[in-house]
Amino acid sequence: MSNIIIDVQDVSMCFNMTTEKINGLKEFLIKRIKNQISYTEFWALKDISFQVKRGELFGVLGLNGAGKSTLLKTVAGVLKPTSGKIDIAGRMAPLIELGAGFDAELTARENIYLNGAILGYSKKEMNLIFQEIVDFSELVEFIDVPIKNYSSGMYARLGFAIATATRPDILIVDEILSVGDFKFQQKCELKISDMVRQGTSVLLVSHSIDQIRNLCSKGIILEKGSLIKQGNIEELCDYYYSKYT
Ligand SMILES: Nc1ncnc2c1ncn2[C@@H]1O[C@H](COP(=O)(O)OP(=O)(O)OP(=O)(O)O)[C@@H](O)[C@H]1O
Numbered sequence: 001m002s003n004i005i006i007d008v009q010d011v012s013m014c015f016n017m018t019t020e021k022i023n024g025l026k027e028f029l030i031k032r033i034k035n036q037i038s039y040t041e042f043w044a045l046k047d048i049s050f051q052v053k054r055g056e057l058f059g060v061l062g063l064n065g066a067g068k069s070t071l072l073k074t075v076a077g078v079l080k081p082t083s084g085k086i087d088i089a090g091r092m093a094p095l096i097e098l099g100a101g102f103d104a105e106l107t108a109r110e111n112i113y114l115n116g117a118i119l120g121y122s123k124k125e126m127n128l129i130f131q132e133i134v135d136f137s138e139l140v141e142f143i144d145v146p147i148k149n150y151s152s153g154m155y156a157r158l159g160f161a162i163a164t165a166t167r168p169d170i171l172i173v174d175e176i177l178s179v180g181d182f183k184f185q186q187k188c189e190l191k192i193s194d195m196v197r198q199g200t201s202v203l204l205v206s207h208s209i210d211q212i213r214n215l216c217s218k219g220i221i222l223e224k225g226s227l228i229k230q231g232n233i234e235e236l237c238d239y240y241y242s243k244y245t
């Protein structure tokens with residue numbers, strides 16, 4: 001079995017953006033029929049290539065708009081890259097957008113099963129890890145409350161607890177830990193390290209250079225959609241720090 005669990009090969013992502021101001025759907029449709037809408041291409045990712053090995057904690061650094069979330073979405077399969085290829089060897093649990101895979105009208109209990117189903121787990125499998133999820137999230141008193149009443153930190157706790165309890169081969173975390181309180185962030189960091197020791201690979205986006213430095217061993221820096229540097233995390237964080245602060 002190959003040791004490479006995420007293989008990103010020459011991935012580019014182009015978004016089409018309308019360049020003129022359009023007032024409402026009617027005007028949009030009329031202009032579209034008349035072929036009067038001009039689009040500009042925007043390349044959010046340009047020829048990105050890197051590999052993540054089994055049991056590696058891989059950090060993605062970059063300023064706002066650099067393309068980090070777009071990259072994570074292409075790896076998670078939420079977005080199809082315009083060109084290039086991504087090979088994934090294992091079960092993945094993506095934590096990309098707060099509340100993704102949840103139904104706000106349902107309770108946390110119901111959402112645990114819903115989210116589990118989305119990740120490919122049966123009710124029976126989820127029964128086995130249900131208590132672990134409730135315990136880790138520390139939401140036992142709120143477990144039968146519709147999650148539309150949850151705070152963003154509570155959403156993050158629930159999402160993180162589900163994603164980690166399913167013991168994925170690949171965990172993808174985009175910034176989500178930052179809405180948790182200090183205590184919960186520490187708990188999540190310990191959990192991530194623990195999973196990595198057991199062979200999980202993690203792709204982590206964080207604006208906290210310290211968090212990336214402490215947790216990750218390797219990583220990349222994105223700048224305006226391009227990969228400008230990759231390698232050892234110490235070197236990468238030093239470079240990032242000196243370049244952008
Ligand atoms: N669906 C979309 N349509 C058009 N443009 C998009 C779309 N999604 C992202 N973009 C653009 O792609 C660029 C990269 O966005 P992305 O969300 O990946 O940045 P990011 O590095 O995650 O930033 P942040 O640190 O703020 O989370 C931005 O300029 C954004 O406007």
Ligand SMILES: [Mg+2]
Nearest residue numbers: 068069070174
């Ligand atoms: Mg982002």
